[in-house]
Amino acid sequence: xxxxxxxxxxxxxxxxxxxxxxxxxxxxxxxxxxxxxxxxxxxxxxxxxxxxxxxxxxxxxxxxxxxxxxxxxxxxxxxxxxxxxxxxxxxxxxxxxxxxxxxxxxxxxxxxxxxxxxxxxxxxxxxxxxxxxxxxxxxxxxxxxxxxxxxxxxxxxxxxxxxxxxxxxxxxxxxxxxxxxxxxxxxxxxxxxxxxxxxxxxxxxxxxxxxxxxxxxxxx
Amino acid sequence: xxxxxxxxxxxxxxxxxxxxxxxxxxxxxxxxxxxxxxxxxxxxxxxxxxxxxxxxxxxxxxxxxxxxxxxxxxxxxxxxxxxxxxxxxxxxxxxxxxxxxxxxxxxxxxxxxxxxxxxxxxxxxxxxxxxxxxxxxxxxxxxxxxxxxxxxxxxxxxxxxxxxxxxxxxxxxxxxxxxxxxxxxxxxxxxxxxxxxxxxxxxxxxxxxxxxxxxxxxxxxxxxxxxxxxxxxxxxxxxxxxxxxxxxxxxxxxxxxxxxxxxxxxxxxxxxxxxxxxxxxxxxxxxxxxxxxxxxxxxxxxxxxxxxxxxxxxxxxxxxxxxxxxxxxxxxxxxxxxxxxxxxxxxxxxxxxxxxxxxxxxxxxxxxxxxxxxxxxxxxxxxxxxxxxxxxxxxxxxxxxx
Amino acid sequence: xxxxxxxxxxxxxxxxxxxxxxxxxxxxxxxxxxxxxxxxxxxxxxxxxxxxxxxxxxxxxxxxxxxxxxxxxxxxxxxxxxxxxxxxxxxxxxxxxxxxxxxxxxxxxxxxxxxxxxxxxxxxxxxxxxxxxxxxxxxxxxxxxxxxxxxxxxxxxxxxxxxxxxxxxxxxxxxxxxxxxxxxxxxxxxxxxxxxxxxxxxxxxxxxxxxxxxxxxxxxxxxxxxxxxxxxxxxxxxxxxxxxxxxxxxxxxxxxxxxxxxxxxxxxxxxxxxxxxxxxxxxxxxxxxxx
Numbered sequence: 001x002x003x004x005x006x007x008x009x010x011x012x013x014x015x016x017x018x019x020x021x022x023x024x025x026x027x028x029x030x031x032x033x034x035x036x037x038x039x040x041x042x043x044x045x046x047x048x049x050x051x052x053x054x055x056x057x058x059x060x061x062x063x064x065x066x067x068x069x070x071x072x073x074x075x076x077x078x079x080x081x082x083x084x085x086x087x088x089x090x091x092x093x094x095x096x097x098x099x100x101x102x103x104x105x106x107x108x109x110x111x112x113x114x115x116x117x118x119x120x121x122x123x124x125x126x127x128x129x130x131x132x133x134x135x136x137x138x139x140x141x142x143x144x145x146x147x148x149x150x151x152x153x154x155x156x157x158x159x160x161x162x163x164x165x166x167x168x169x170x171x172x173x174x175x176x177x178x179x180x181x182x183x184x185x186x187x188x189x190x191x192x193x194x195x196x197x198x199x200x201x202x203x204x205x206x207x208x209x210x211x212x213x214x215x216x217x218x219x220x
Numbered sequence: 221x222x223x224x225x226x227x228x229x230x231x232x233x234x235x236x237x238x239x240x241x242x243x244x245x246x247x248x249x250x251x252x253x254x255x256x257x258x259x260x261x262x263x264x265x266x267x268x269x270x271x272x273x274x275x276x277x278x279x280x281x282x283x284x285x286x287x288x289x290x291x292x293x294x295x296x297x298x299x300x301x302x303x304x305x306x307x308x309x310x311x312x313x314x315x316x317x318x319x320x321x322x323x324x325x326x327x328x329x330x331x332x333x334x335x336x337x338x339x340x341x342x343x344x345x346x347x348x349x350x351x352x353x354x355x356x357x358x359x360x361x362x363x364x365x366x367x368x369x370x371x372x373x374x375x376x377x378x379x380x381x382x383x384x385x386x387x388x389x390x391x392x393x394x395x396x397x398x399x400x401x402x403x404x405x406x407x408x409x410x411x412x413x414x415x416x417x418x419x420x421x422x423x424x425x426x427x428x429x430x431x432x433x434x435x436x437x438x439x440x441x442x443x444x445x446x447x448x449x450x451x452x453x454x455x456x457x458x459x460x461x462x463x464x465x466x467x468x469x470x471x472x473x474x475x476x477x478x479x480x481x482x483x484x485x486x487x488x489x490x491x492x493x494x495x496x497x498x499x500x501x502x503x504x505x506x507x508x509x510x511x512x513x514x515x516x517x518x519x520x521x522x523x524x525x526x527x528x529x530x531x532x533x534x535x536x537x538x539x540x541x542x543x544x545x546x547x548x549x550x551x552x553x554x555x556x557x558x559x560x561x562x563x564x565x566x567x568x569x570x571x572x573x574x575x576x577x578x579x580x581x582x583x584x585x586x587x588x589x590x591x592x593x594x595x596x597x598x599x600x601x602x603x604x605x606x607x608x609x610x611x612x613x614x615x616x617x618x619x620x621x622x
Numbered sequence: 623x624x625x626x627x628x629x630x631x632x633x634x635x636x637x638x639x640x641x642x643x644x645x646x647x648x649x650x651x652x653x654x655x656x657x658x659x660x661x662x663x664x665x666x667x668x669x670x671x672x673x674x675x676x677x678x679x680x681x682x683x684x685x686x687x688x689x690x691x692x693x694x695x696x697x698x699x700x701x702x703x704x705x706x707x708x709x710x711x712x713x714x715x716x717x718x719x720x721x722x723x724x725x726x727x728x729x730x731x732x733x734x735x736x737x738x739x740x741x742x743x744x745x746x747x748x749x750x751x752x753x754x755x756x757x758x759x760x761x762x763x764x765x766x767x768x769x770x771x772x773x774x775x776x777x778x779x780x781x782x783x784x785x786x787x788x789x790x791x792x793x794x795x796x797x798x799x800x801x802x803x804x805x806x807x808x809x810x811x812x813x814x815x816x817x818x819x820x821x822x823x824x825x826x827x828x829x830x831x832x833x834x835x836x837x838x839x840x841x842x843x844x845x846x847x848x849x850x851x852x853x854x855x856x857x858x859x860x861x862x863x864x865x866x867x868x869x870x871x872x873x874x875x876x877x878x879x880x881x882x883x884x885x886x887x888x889x890x891x892x893x894x895x896x897x898x899x900x901x902x903x904x905x906x907x908x909x910x911x912x913x
Contacts, residue, residue, distance in 0.1 A: 024283040024369050036756045046466035050496035057495055117687045123502035124688040130535040132640045133633040136894045138559040140902050160849050161885035162654040184833040187551050190567045194549035197568030198436045200590035212443035212574055527802055552828045
C-alpha cells in the first residue's frame with residue numbers, strides 16, 4: 001500500500017490535466033482546476049512545516065552555541081518580528097499590512113519597504129559584479145568555438161549600448177541579427193530537446209516507471 | 221402676327237421662370253455648404269452594404285454555451301472602414317440586442333454565455349459612420365457541449381506517436397541487448413565529485429533548484445539527489461541539501477532518507493542534512509552563498525530549475541574552488557552555469573540523468589523512445605522548411621497548436 | 623612581468639571598476655542617445671497605430687521589486703503611452719513575490735500625472751491572483767470570476783470600466799512586464815489559445831528566449847531589459863512631447879538614465895575581456911619565444 005497509493009495518486013494527478021486538455025467537458029476541467037487549487041493549499045501547509053524546521057534548526061544552533069549562533073538569534077528575531085506584524089496586520093491591527101490610505105506605512109509595510117526590499121535589491125545587484133568577473137574569466141579565445149563566442153559577445157555587448165551605434169551603425173544591426181537568428185535558433189533547439197525530455201520524464205512519472213523522487217528505488 | 225408675339229411673350233415668361241427656378245435651386249445647394257440645413261432637408265447618406273449569408277452554428281469543440289456567427293463581408297469593406305455589430309435575439313422577429321463589435325476584416329464571432337438547447341437568432345449590423353444596415357436574420361442556432369477539442373487533434377496524434385515510441389522501447393528494453401546511451405560528462409563526474417569531497421573531508425552541497433515539485437525539473441533533480449545520497453552514504457561523505465520550496469524540502473528529505481536506508485547506512489542519516497531555508501529567492505541565495513563562503517564545500521551540485529540566482533550561486537562556488545556540477549532546462553540560465561561550473565547538464569540531459577546513472581533498461585528504453593520522436597520531429601522540420609519554401613503550408617498548419 | 627598573475631587578477635579589482643562605473647554616471651548624468659530596435663518599434667507601433675481611444679489594454683505586472691529597476695520603467699512608459707492616447711488600462715498582478723506592490727506603486731505614480739483620468743472609468747487595478755496559468759485560462763471565460771473585486775475591494779460591477787469587460791475578446795492587447803516564466807505563458811498559452819495580441823517586457827537575461835516567440839508571431843512586440851525600456855521611453859517622448867517634462871523630473875529614475883550606467887559598465891567589461899585575451903595570447907607566445 002505504501003508504494004501503490006502514491007503511484008495511483010501520481011497517475012490520476014498527471015492524467016487528469018492531460019485529459020482536460022483534450023476534453024472540454026465542464027466537469028473534467030473543474031477537476032483539473034480543483035487540483036491546481038489543492039496544490040496551493042498543500043503548499044501552504046508545507047510552508048508551515050518549513051517554518052517549524054527553520055525554528056528547530058536555529059534553536060538547536062543557539063542551544064549548542066554552534067559556529068555562527070548569534071546570526072541564528074538575528075534570524076529568529078527577524079522571523080518573529082515580521083511574522084508578528086504580518087499576522088496582526090491581517091486582523092487589521094496597526095492598520096493592516098499595506099500602505100495606509102493617508103500614505104503612511106504600517107509597521108509591516110515599513111519593514112518590507114525599508115528592510116526587505118533594499119536587501120533584495122542588494123542581492124540582485126551583485127549579479128552585475130559577478131557577471132563582470134565571470135565574463136573576464138570565460139571569454140578567452142582558447143579554441144575556435146570560444147573565439148566565435150568571444151566575438152559574438154563583444155558585438156552584442158557593444159551593440160546594445162549607444163556607443164556601438166556611434167562607432168558604426170552595423171553594431172546594432174549585427175546585434176539584432178545575432179539575437180534574432182543564431183541565438184534564437186540555438187534557444188529553440190534547446191527548448192525543443194528539453195520539452196521532449198520533460199515529456200518523457202513526465203510519462204515515466206505518471207506511469208510509475210520513474211519512482212526515485214518518491215524514494216522508492218528501482219524503476220521496475 | 222399677334223399670335224406669334226403672344227407666343228414669344230409666353231415663351232419668354234416661361235424661360236424667365238425656368239431660369240429663376242434654376243438660379244434659386246443652385247443658391248439653395250450652395251447655401252447648404254455655408255449654413256446648417258434643418259433636419260429633413262439634407263441629402264441622406266447612403267446606407268452601408270449589408271453583410272451577406274449570415275449563418276450561426278454551435279461552436280465546435282467547446283464545453284457548450286457558445287454559438288459561432290459567420291457572414292460574408294461586402295466587397296470593399298476594409299477600404300470603406302466598415303464596422304460590424306453582431307445582434308442576438310431568442311426570436312427571429314423579436315428584439316435584437318448587440319453582443320459584439322468587430323471591424324472590417326473579421327467575419328466570425330463567437331457568442332458565449334448562452335444556454336444550451338435554446339434557440340438563438342443572429343443579425344449582423346454594418347456600420348459606416350452614423351448610418352447602419354442590418355442583415356437578414358440567421359436560422360435558429362443551438363449551442364451544445366462537445367466531447368473532444370478537435371482543433372487539438374494534432375496534439376493528440378503527436379502524443380500518441382511519442383507515447384507509443386517510449387512505451388515500445390520500454391517494453392523491448394528488458395528483452396533486448398543493453399541500449400546505448402552517449403557519454404554525458406557531467407554525470408560521469410558525479411562519482412569523482414563525491415569522492416573528492418570524501419577525501420578532503422569537506423561537505424557536498426546539493427541545491428535542487430528553487431521551484432516546487434510541480435516543476436518537472438525538480439522531480440528530475442530529486443531523482444539525481446537519490447543517487448548522490450546513496451553514494452554519500454556508501455562513502456560516508458557529508459551531504460547538505462538546503463531548500464527554498466517547502467514541498468521540495470519534504471520530498472528531498474524523504475528521498476535522502478530512503479537512499480541512506482537503501483545503501484544500508486540509515487545510522488548516518490541526520491534530519492538537519494535536508495533543511496528549509498526561506499521562500500524568498502534572494503534571501504535563499506544569500507543563505508546558500510554565505511554557507512559556501514563560510515563552510516567551503518568541496519563539491520556543489522546545482523541541479524534543477526533556477527532563475528536569477530543561478531550566477532550568484534555558481535560564481536560563489538567557483539570563487540571558493542569547489543567542483544561544480546550543474547544542470548537545468550532553463551535556457552536563460554544555461555550560459556551562467558556553463559561559464560562558472562565544471563560540468564553542465566543541458567536541458568534533456570538533466571531528464572536523462574536518472575536513466576543514465578541507474579542504467580535501468582526500462583529507463584534507458586524511454587530515452588530511446590524519446591530520441592526516436594526527436595528524430596521524427598527533425599525530419600518533419602526539414603520537410604517543413606522545404607515545403608514552406610515552395611509555398612506549401614501543410615506542415616505549418618499541421619503543427620499549429622491551439 | 624608575471625603574466626600568469628596578471629591574468630588571475632583579483633576579482634575585487636574588477637568589482638571596484640564596476641562599482642565606480644556604476645556610481646559615477648548616476649552622479650554625473652551623461653545622457654547618451656538611444657537608438658530604436660525593431661522589436662521595440664513593433665510594440666510601440668502596435669499601441670500607437672492599431673489601438674484607438676477607448677480601447678482596452680490589459681497590463682499584467684509579472685515582476686517583483688528585485689527586477690523593478692528593469693521592469694518598472696517599461697511599465698511606466700507603457701502606462702504613460704496608453705494614458706496619453708486615451709486608451710483604457712486594466713492592471714493585474716500575477717507574480718507572487720511583490721507583483722501587487724509594484725502594480726499599485728507604478729499605476730498610482732503614473733495616474734497622478736494624468737489628473738483628468740478617473741479611477742474606475744479610465745483605469746482599474748484588479749490586484750493579485752495566485753496560480754498564474756489557471757488565472758490566465760479562466761480570464762478567457764470570465765474575468766469577473768477571477769477578480770470578483772478590484773484591489774480596493776470594490777465589486778467589478780460597480781466599476782464603469784469593468785461592466786462590459788468579460789473576457790479577452792473585450793480587450794485589444796495584453797502587455798506583460800515579466801521576470802521568469804509568466805511572460806512566456808502569455809505568449810505560448812494565452813496568445814496561442816485565445817488569439818489576443820501580446821507584448822512582453824522581460825528582463826534582459828530572459829529577452830533572448832522571447833525572440834523565438836516574436837519570430838513565430840506569438841508576440842507583437844518585445845521590450846528587452848533596460849535597453850528596451852529606454853527605447854520605449856524615447857519613442858513615447860518623441861511622440862508626446864508633453865511627457866518630456868515628466869521624464870526630466872530631477873531625481874526620477876528612468877531607463878534612459880539607467881542605460882548610461884549600463885553603457886559604462888559594458889565598456890568596462892569589454893575592456894577587461896580584451897585585456898584578458900591580450901595577456902592570454904602574450905603568455906602563450908612567451909614560452910615559444912624563450913625556446
